[in-house]
Amino acid sequence: MKTLVPVLGDQLTPTLSALRDADPDDTIVLMMEVGDETTYVRHHKQKIAYILSAMRHHAKALEKAGWTVDYVKLDDPDNAGSFTGEIARAVERHAPERIVVTEAGEWRVAAMLESWETIFGIPVEIRADDRFVATHAEFDAWASERKQLTMEFFYRDMRRKTGLLMDGKKPVGDRWNFDKENRKPAKADLFMPQPHVFKPDAITKDVLVLVAERFADHPGTLDGFAYAVTAKDAEKQAAYFLAKALPQFGDYEDAMLTGERYLWHSILSPYINSGLLDPLDLCRRAEAEYRAGRAPLNSVEGYIRQIIGWREYMRGIYWREGPDYVTRNFLNHKRKLPGWYWTGDTDMHCLKEAIGQTLETAHAHHIQRLMVTGNFALLIGADPAEVHRWYLEVYVDAYEWVELPNTLGMSQFGDGGLLGSKPYISSGAYIDRMSDYCGQCRYDVKKRVGEDACPYNALYWDFLARHEGKLGDNQRLRMPYATWKKQSAQSRNETRAQAKTFLQSLDTAGESGY
Structure with missing residues (x-):
């Protein structure tokens, strides 16, 4: 029985469940680079380059192991631009009697897989992805x-x-x-x-040229691309x-x-x-x-x-x-991210460092993501859906199934505490304690008000004040709220005025990077 086995870009595992009991003599492995997957958000150039190069190297490895691989490149003139479109072309080329595929990692792609049996009129077996511990x-x-x-x-x-x-x-x-x-x-x-x-080989160099030409308006740079692209x-x-x-x-x-x-x-x-x-x-x-x-x-x-x-x-x-998780916005935050999230051009040294290295390498570690860029976005009241899109765009390891809950739930508290018991917020003191960033910043981490005061400080207290109706009873915020209430009315008013002025400066400067 001739079988078509699509292998997606995050399924670069030789023991993938869809291949496990397949007969190489009767199996066509289909790998597809498609426009829809590279542009549904503006992925970082290095993220696209990494995935495409890793896919091409994995195809070579499968061929070496005895599989027949039908590989569709992004610049193929007949490329349909979508997984379903490429399945249609492959069905026409190979006339398979069935399709076997490992389940998709994201709702968007899962819906495509589930539609194939109806569209193409042949059996489609969707197998569990057993590369995880928990089903x-x-x-x-x-x-x-x-x-x-x-x-x-x-x-x-x-x-x-x-x-x-x-x-x-x-x-x-x-x-x-x-x-x-x-x-x-x-x-x-x-x-x-x-x-x-890892220095780019010939395959990676071809990919880098393709990405530079086709995705010039996407975030980041390809300079210094050094990711491994083979197992x-x-x-x-x-x-x-x-x-x-x-x-x-x-x-x-x-x-x-x-x-x-x-x-x-x-x-x-x-x-x-x-x-x-x-x-x-x-x-x-x-x-x-x-x-x-x-x-x-x-x-x-x-x-x-x-x-x-x-x-x-x-x-x-x-x-x-489910798919509507992305729409949750417990704190009703609507502000757009500052445009410098796409350039790193800010006087706040911690953000300049975290965003700068992100744009250069498509990498930042978890505390830079959670307590620098994520913390700032939460304190200014950024729309959690836009924050989610930014994280999905700029990080090489970002796939929606792992990035969305981390960003919208853990970082932005958009789900109201389903995932985390309190918002992950801090003043500048936490960043000062865990880094050397503050000593190299034009802002003074010890100050709450004034032209040179660290913006995190007033924003932190302003966030608590703005959301006391929803967060005031949160046991893990009991001490910060008690501290806030002990401050004089004048001090609280000065703090909130400082935050208001800063937020207005963001709005005046122009916001979104889109």
Whole structure:
């Protein structure tokens, strides 16, 4: 029976469920670069280049393994521009008797897959994506038993299921979570690990030319493109992280330093999310580093929690809540993002650093995303849907299933607390504590009012005042609200006037990068 197996751009795994029991002699693997997927938001140039080059290299690897691959390039003159259009052309070329595909990662694409049987009149089997620890049914069953969906308890179940960092029924070290030990500020270090730099080969160079010509108006630059685009090179970066960076990853995972883009972070999420690396395998290898005495427990537990905790939890929330999750706006925020989110041209040093490196490399680590760019967007009252689009655009590892809950739910509190028990907001003091940014900024992090006062300070208190009706009873904000109420009326008025003036300056300067 001739079978057509479409492999999507985030399914670059040789053991993909759609291929697992297929006969290479009767199977056509279809890989498609289509316009719809490169432009439904204005993806960062390096993000597009990474995905297209990784796809082309994966196709070569499949061919070498004995598969017949029908590969449609973006600049093919007959390219239909969409997955469904390319399936139609492939059905005409190959006359398959059935289509077998691994489920899509996003609602938008899932709807396309579900329509194919009706459109083409041949059987379509959509298989589960078993590259995750929790199935959709398992997450739904877990969530249905709880009034509040707390990630920590889900994470503990994933530890029990996988056996990672477990001593029988107990967690190693008699604690599930060592996050309180992972909040140390860092200092510049000449011996800080640096991720591998992978020079573009001929395939990648062709892709870079294509992206430069076709997506000139998209954010970011292609200069210095250095991502791994093969499973072999992704594995090199994984081995380097486990040996060189993991031992200190935990201590400094929340730290930020001017000019240091990577610190002790793995830079593996692009490869995990596109399928070049196996997330559970990485967790088991990280655990092995702890068991062998080469990495401390706080580092290993923190890394494993990001993968089988947050990553799996975000996927569960995304699929459980449905396509309308993106429309949620609990705080009714409407402001557009400042235009400098697309240029990095701001006097606020922390934002200049985080956005600047994002535009240059399509990468920023989780605290830069959550407590610098995300925190600022939340404090100014930016529309969470627009913030979501920005994050989806600019980061190489951003796929909607993982990015949307992280941004709209965790960062912007758009779901009203479904995902996080309180808004992730802070004044400039947090950024000062966790970075060296404030010492190099024209604004004074110690000041709340005045021309040189750090904007985060007045915005933080103004946010609490604006939203007291919705957040005043939040137990995790009890102390900040008590502190706010203890301040004199004059002090509160000056703070809110400072915030108002700053917000008006954003509006006057021109807002959106679109």
